[in-house]
Amino acid sequence: MATVTYDKATRIYPGADKPAVDQLDIAIEDGEFLVLVGPSGCGKSTSLRMLAGLEDVDGGAIRIGDRDVTHLPPKDRDIAMVFQNYALYPHMTVAENMGFALKIAGVPKSEIRQKVEDAARILDLTEYLGRKPKALSGGQRQRVAMGRAIVREPQVFLMDEPLSNLDAKLRVQTRTQIAGLQRRLGITTVYVTHDQVEAMTMGDRVAVLKDGLLQQIDSPRNMYDRPANLFVAGFIGSPAMNLIEVPITDGGVKFGNSVVPVAREALTAAADKGDRTVTVGVRPEHFDVVERGGDALRKDSGDGAAPAGLAVTVNVVEELGADGYVYGTVEVGGEQRDLVVRVPGRQVPDKGSVLRVVPRAGELHVFSTSSGERIGD
Secondary structure, eight states: OOOEEEEEEEEOOTTOSSOSEEEEEEEEOTTOEEEEEOSTTSSHHHHHHHHHTSSOOOEEEEEETTEEOTTOOGGGSOEEEEOTTOOOOTTSOHHHHHHHHHHHTTOOHHHHHHHHHHHHHHTTOGGGTTSOGGGSOHHHHHHHHHHHHHTTOOSEEEEESTTTTSOHHHHHHHHHHHHHHHHHHTOEEEEEESOHHHHHHHOSEEEEEETTEEEEEEOHHHHHHSOSBHHHHHHSSSSOOEEEEEEEETTEEEETTEEEEOOHHHHHHHHHTTOSEEEEEEOGGGEEEEEETTSTTOOOOSSOOOOSSEEEEEEEEEEOSSEEEEEEEEEETTEEEEEEEEEETTOOOOTTOEEEEEEOTTOOEEEETTTOBBOOO
């Protein structure tokens, strides 16, 4: 096994105005499962292909363990890659597909057979070893592709969106199998996906890229709890974090008719940048419903004061059983904005009704409106 290091690795395609991958700096631990995630065109697949030797490195270096592999051909890097399209030979059986790389390398037949059988047992493919790929389901073909990588016993696994061609249920099942398999084998793995739910559920750490630049690298939990900037905040989480620009007021931020406390250092940092507003992020689960269509949930002092919070007009309700998501609109600063609020599954509101919501103090994420960077805690 081995560590993997991207040392300011850069890739500039001929004729391009800017790098596809710009000075990527990542140190991946031995046995770690790292997920590269981001929208289409962010550079995640290019980063993986640079590590595989399928793309040139125009600046910086890439190391596997102590070896500088920046300019080594793929066959000399001791890596195994699992592609999105499986890339199985249709005329070969499952066993022949899994053992083909070893056969080319001149490994004795008995050793190949043993390694293929061991991998098939791990992947629950033993009964399919004599079949051709056309007789397998998509999930089984993907496991064959995994088996082909496993028998080579590489230092590093590289996986480029291996679940994209599977249906939703099978994708969830297979990602669990891949994550469990990687932990059993302990092989350093770099995994590319555009699906942030996949990234959060599989990776020991997640690296978010945008326009070829690394935005943040952290554990899934830390990335969810403390996104480094507005892009990460809006990208990580499903449904996405609500991001609303609000004015700064004494001791906090003005949220509709309520003042929500914000850490003093965040307000000071915003003032230092000359910002009169900040962008506040609130996860859907971190709203309290204080009024539901004018009913008794309203927190009213009885003095005739304006009701608290933001008035959310309910447009769509997703009922998921244990809970539900309200997709609505609010008016902030004279503009209509979308808002998502999680509610208990047995207390979902009617479409067209109005909720008043207030974010929980201590659960706000505060970002500089001018730079987009996280400020405060």
